[in-house]
Amino acid sequence: MTAALFYPLSLMVWRSFSDPELGFQHYLRLAEQPVYLRITLTTLEVSAIVTLACLLIGYPVAYAASNRGPRMRLILLATVMMPFWTSLLVRTYAFMVILGQGGPFTSLFDILAWQEPPRLIYNRFGAILGMIYVMLPFMVMTIFAVTSEIDANYRKAARSLGAGPWRAFTDVYLPQSYPGITGGVLLVFIVSIGFYVTPALLGGRKETFIAQVIQLNVQEIINWGFAAGLAVVLLIVTMTLLLVYDRLLGHESVMRPRGVGSE
Amino acid sequence: MNALSPDRQGNMAGAKSHDLKLRDLSKKYDQHGEEYAVHDMNLDVVKGEFVSFLGPSGSGKTTTLMMIAGFESLTSGDIEIDGRSIAGFPPEKRNIGMVFQNYALFPKMTVANNIGFPLKMRGISGNERTQAVERLLNLVDLPGYGHRYPRQLSGGQQQRVALARALVFGPNILLLDEPMGALDRKLREQLQMELKKLQRSLGITTIYVTHDQEEAMVLSDRIVIMDQGKVQQVGTPSEVYYQPANSFAAKFLGVANMIAGEVVRESRAGGIGKAAVAGAELHFYSANAVPKGAKVDLFLRPECIALDGHGDGADKLEGKIESAIFVGEATRVTVRLSDGTLMNVTNSNSSGFVEFAVGNDVTLSWDRGRALALTG
Numbered sequence: 001m002t003a004a005l006f007y008p009l010s011l012m013v014w015r016s017f018s019d020p021e022l023g024f025q026h027y028l029r030l031a032e033q034p035v036y037l038r039i040t041l042t043t044l045e046v047s048a049i050v051t052l053a054c055l056l057i058g059y060p061v062a063y064a065a066s067n068r069g070p071r072m073r074l075i076l077l078a079t080v081m082m083p084f085w086t087s088l089l090v091r092t093y094a095f096m097v098i099l100g101q102g103g104p105f106t107s108l109f110d111i112l113a114w115q116e117p118p119r120l121i122y123n124r125f126g127a128i129l130g131m132i133y134v135m136l137p138f139m140v141m142t143i144f145a146v147t148s149e150i151d152a153n154y155r156k157a158a159r160s161l162g163a164g165p166w167r168a169f170t171d172v173y174l175p176q177s178y179p180g181i182t183g184g185v186l187l188v189f190i191v192s193i194g195f196y197v198t199p200a201l202l203g204g205r206k207e208t209f210i211a212q213v214i215q216l217n218v219q220e221i222i223n224w225g226f227a228a229g230l231a232v233v234l235l236i237v238t239m240t241l242l243l244v245y246d247r248l249l250g251h252e253s254v255m256r257p258r259g260v261g262s263e
Numbered sequence: 264m265n266a267l268s269p270d271r272q273g274n275m276a277g278a279k280s281h282d283l284k285l286r287d288l289s290k291k292y293d294q295h296g297e298e299y300a301v302h303d304m305n306l307d308v309v310k311g312e313f314v315s316f317l318g319p320s321g322s323g324k325t326t327t328l329m330m331i332a333g334f335e336s337l338t339s340g341d342i343e344i345d346g347r348s349i350a351g352f353p354p355e356k357r358n359i360g361m362v363f364q365n366y367a368l369f370p371k372m373t374v375a376n377n378i379g380f381p382l383k384m385r386g387i388s389g390n391e392r393t394q395a396v397e398r399l400l401n402l403v404d405l406p407g408y409g410h411r412y413p414r415q416l417s418g419g420q421q422q423r424v425a426l427a428r429a430l431v432f433g434p435n436i437l438l439l440d441e442p443m444g445a446l447d448r449k450l451r452e453q454l455q456m457e458l459k460k461l462q463r464s465l466g467i468t469t470i471y472v473t474h475d476q477e478e479a480m481v482l483s484d485r486i487v488i489m490d491q492g493k494v495q496q497v498g499t500p501s502e503v504y505y506q507p508a509n510s511f512a513a514k515f516l517g518v519a520n521m522i523a524g525e526v527v528r529e530s531r532a533g534g535i536g537k538a539a540v541a542g543a544e545l546h547f548y549s550a551n552a553v554p555k556g557a558k559v560d561l562f563l564r565p566e567c568i569a570l571d572g573h574g575d576g577a578d579k580l581e582g583k584i585e586s587a588i589f590v591g592e593a594t595r596v597t598v599r600l601s602d603g604t605l606m607n608v609t610n611s612n613s614s615g616f617v618e619f620a621v622g623n624d625v626t627l628s629w630d631r632g633r634a635l636a637l638t639g
């Protein structure tokens with residue numbers, strides 16, 4: 001298992017130094033041309049916004065699914081899982097139709113006699129919206145996996161001890177749901193960083209993601225070495241963020257098993 | 264604030280105690296359904312009293328507790344503390360301490376923070392809080408455990424922390440929902456004694472839910488026997504044991520002998536009548552008036568029956584010994600009556616051991632009026 005993961009990874013790292021010839025040329029090029037720094041920053045920024053938005057929307061959904069009875073649970077989870085019944089590509093094209101010129105939203109603006117309907121796709125807004133839509137189920141399901149296991153008696157105990165509904169939530173429920181939050185945030189953020197299809201189709205030319213540049217180098221320019229270099233950078237950025245995140249959150253870590261080393 | 268102070272170790276019953284009244288309390292979970300989880304419950308709990316709700320699974324014990332604590336709405340009726348209705352208050356405004364079945368200790372907080380939680384919610388901070396937590400840890404015999412997390416405690420210790428947390432803010436009433444359910448027998452007995460002592464010394468009005476009859480008898484001033492959402496009987500442990508109100512209460516507590524018969528001489532309420540039973544005519548005491556011809560069950564506890572046919576005025580029945588088991592302080596004998604009824608008799612060995620041979624004929628006897636007629 002580890003070997004199966006490790007082999008292609010080391011092959012990739014090796015390629016970034018050796019293809020087509022031995023040396024640091026790919027990394028030098030990455031460092032010299034500001035466009036790559038901008039792409040990396042765009043990728044991180046958009047991913048962060050998407051992750052935050054997914055958390056803000058996903059937490060209440062997971063909360064309601066965990067606490068508002070079996071009917072609500074069924075309705076919410078079915079709605080959240082619905083997108084998985086169609087392919088990512090189809091969903092993204094659907095988004096293009098809905099948000100694009102002549103779609104329901106721009107038509108609505110037309111009817112309301114907007115001077116110039118705002119552009120909803122082929123820009124950062126479109127990319128973010130599409131990514132939120134795709135990533136939301138992952139956030140909801142990760143948080144739900146934790147919140148659905150929180151016994152209702154904890155909140156009852158908090159209430160009987162003098163906490164109002166809000167304090168019972170912030171002081172007792174929320175801390176118990178942290179593992180779900182950290183897990184969801186990590187998952188969505190990391191998958192977002194490596195995203196390709198959605199930003200490529202819904203984003204503008206300025207919202208290029210690293211994954212797109214990698215794809216370009218692999219399939220069109222056929223510069224495997226440079227693609228590998230980009231991938232290594234992406235990997236290092238992701239790992240660094242992971243470590244920082246892990247450090248910041250201390251013993252709520254997802255990387256260490258719960259309860260170990262927390263006292 | 265009314266956090267418990269250290270000098271309150273003595274009996275403070277009365278001074279700080281509160282009474283609790285349930286008035287025609289009913290609960291239907293399904294508004295449109297017919298089924299009552301609790302039906303027309305009436306109960307007066309006096310100041311400092313320890314009352315147990317005892318009943319089989321699904322009899323409405325937890326539901327009643329949840330209504331008192333404020334977690335379930337009332338379908339009808341009212342709940343009063345010191346004569347004032349609390350039905351309109353949310354749980355956090357009722358000042359009721361509650362110990363849950365699984366304790367519900369907050370896993371992300373230390374023991375000290377768990378116990379300090381209700382004080383924190385009441386805006387008590389710093390030294391005052393720390394000291395109150397220390398006092399309570401001492402009270403439940405867990406000094407120095409404040410820095411631990413709940414998962415680092417044994418079941419019995421967790422229970423005591425839950426108790427400390429429910430007491431630290433000086434609640435008006437203490438509610439406990441099967442707090443011993445997860446503990447082994449020996450620990451249970453020890454904790455029962457501790458709880459009883461603590462409850463006495465604090466004088467706090469307490470309601471305790473259990474389906475363990477022995478536990479209810481050991482702990483309670485009075486027991487409320489519940490079945491299918493209805494109160495079957497309220498009484499002291501000895502009352503419910505020796506004077507069950509109906510056959511449910513009789514069978515639910517301890518071992519009950521019930522002999523079916525027909526009244527041949529009527530009885531007024533609280534009087535003595537006579538019934539034809541298994542080929543004999545026996546006296547019975549009845550709390551209610553029973554007319555001639557009524558079907559009754561005569562109820563007798565095993566230890567009330569003698570096997571030597573003593574006394575002239577006693578009621579007697581003949582039977583055959585089916586089994587005899589020596590258990591130390593007594594011998595448990597089962598006797599088959601002529602009508603097929605199986606009787607359990609506990610024969611005390613307090614004045615020497617007597618051998619009972621299986622298959623022998625034997626005479627069962629008891630003082631006149633000892634048998635109780637049950638109609639329900």
Ligand SMILES: Nc1ncnc2c1ncn2[C@@H]1O[C@H](COP(=O)(O)OP(=O)(O)OP(=O)(O)O)[C@@H](O)[C@H]1O
Nearest residue numbers: 292293300318319320321322323324325326327474
């Ligand atoms: N949340 C609920 N929704 C619907 N019905 C409920 C709910 N809680 C309890 N009931 C029903 O109400 C009745 C009384 O339940 P309750 O939990 O009060 O019993 P209990 O005496 O505490 O039983 P146990 O000894 O098993 O804890 C049962 O028939 C139960 O199925």
Ligand SMILES: [Mg+2]
Nearest residue numbers: 324325326440
């Ligand atoms: Mg219960």
